[in-house]
Amino acid sequence: MTYSPKSDFLNVMQARGFVADCTDYQGFDEALLAGVVPGYIGFDATAKSLHVGSLIQIMMLRWLQKTGHQPITLMGGGTTKVGDPSFRADERPLLTPDQIDDNIAGIKQVFAAYIDYDTEAPNKALMLNNAEWLDGLNYLEFLRDIGRHFSVNRMLSFESVKSRLDREQSLSFLEFNYMIQQAYDFLELNRRYGCLVQFGGSDQWGNIVNGIDLTRRVLDHEIYGLTSHLLTTSDGKKMGKTAEGAVWLNADMKSPYDFWQFWRNTTDADVGRFLKLYTELPVEECDRLGALGGSEINEAKIILANEVTTLLHGAEAAAAAEATAREVFEKGGVGDDLPTLELHKHDLTWIGNAPEFMGGMSLTERNQFLSGLTGSDLSEFHVNIVTLLVKSGLSKSSKEAKRLIAENGARLNDELVTDTGFMIKATDLSMPNKLSAGKKRHALVKLTQPA
Template structure:
């Protein structure tokens, strides 16, 4: 990768299709080119693991740090008590302080895998440190006076919720996120806030608050959400989100997700989620038909290597190749252990089993998969949807179920 002297990080992010909106494009580019800028990205700990949507933000932090700028990873221990209405059609579940604290600790460990926190090159902060001790009346007098309700109601994150009902609790979220920017400016001279494009309304309000309270110009920038060519959010699997925690999404499942993206999405993923030079991204994206699978292998390996390390990426790749070529390396394939007693006597219906393993979304989906010839057990196509899986069908206590061409699951007897 080029050094900061050779290129402005703004140009790099723009070239890779990562930038969506900016508050002051020319000034931001100039600032990033002439000084080391402290910036922040916020992560609300609403789950016990970061997911691939967050990984987009981490990639940004990694690029910025490589080019000499200083990241602040803000864990939203305070904002998570309220819940961000952005991009949601319903109100978030309320969380306890203990759950938020546990999730925050897990987030901090994950950041350490990607960002260098040595010698004050980056810092982690938690907005609970200032938000939870605020005096409500003072906060409304000092901060609330700067916010126009009329203007807030035009924000996209609120507009879509007005039809279903927007609580006053959620209405406060914008004030709290804006106040974070003000606090980080005061404490760390933080001049920029980044976030996904669904955060645009919150970011511009924060920029405005710092200007009104401090008389200083700060900046905001949003990044493109990771979308398929059809405009759908990427990173959703049959089991839910694509998690960065290997306990929640195994490295093999993670690898397979990227190995199986649509041809039309290869360029976007290579550009946004890897550090491969853009010339190589363009070359790989230009491959056609069966050749594009080479690009998908490289994509899957690179993203898995970033998240889980080179060793796990290599193991996932070996397992996938072995299965595709009919080999026998099953070590890294997703597996479920089931008591042998369940398969005694009449056994277990094949449709019920694949639904239980979440290989299909429902029993109806299971019947359709079999009707269309999309299910094999130990390389033998299943043609009877009423097939019963019995103990004597297991070889060395194992059967390998394959849905379509690319989804594998190993069942082992306990």
């Protein structure tokens, strides 16, 4: 970005490293200086939560409002029924309307932490759903009034489509319609709410340009697009992807402690960049913290984890996560905020001489029998370490758990476990036990109602 912006918003975007490209820097800058600019980002409801990969766009909306403009969060109740094919190797699975509604309900939980929908100011945020205008479209009228403005030749030239076709991977007619629907979203938002800019990742450039072109043709209005970089970590991994899967933003899918730990484990080279993108600390302070070396960079990572977790889950959750981490890692304790696996008695295995009548029990009868056991009755019952690693989520499968043990990565209460057949007594699980996979991932394990 060589243009020197005059508006607060573009200055923030430039200084903090958000901007990948803009359709018209000067025109957008002048619009920002002229008054309140409504800007939107669309979020398709493909899961019950967004993940960290979407956080850069959420922060862009937050900064838009903080600099006096109006953020619009657009739920893709309509577009999710089609599925964005951009840079995908295959078609997204189709979801039912009920699944989409459930996912939207889950996704909405996050935004109130970042954006103010209740203010009476002119820049009060809006939460909309494109099903409002897409679901009721008449197909023939849509083809006649909107479809005639799209050149198939040009659509085929966009990299998101071209890369799919170059690999000789099928692109369905359903998916091909997605970019027309997204373009129509921008037209409708401009017509209904005066929306002047669409934000998105750099992979959305073609879709954004389509919307701008369509709005110019139909309404003769000047609108803009601004894209952010598609982030990868310094070691080349896609932002928000870990060995354990996506880093979800909803607390019921990723605990505040695990979310905090994700940021605490940031690679040294990424600290300064992530501080600028995902926190509101002054740029100079972000640069200072990112330049620290040795053990000092670890304190910078804690600041990063605290700041990001505070924005999403609140200061109390961030403080609790830090306290637990220090208890676990620095003092060798257990920590109260670790994710907890609560075993039930039917998860246990009989090690001693099982009563003859147990052999002929149905599963229901066996569970009823186990539920009635108390105290010393449990002395002959155990649970395997592999089972615990899988049930706690520290390993995805028994095979992975066994490999972890073979590589000396499994510990119980900080003691190395080297035997995949290791059995833990049920009586020892009446109090929480710390189970560890490597140095950074931990969980508590306890037996529910052991007495």
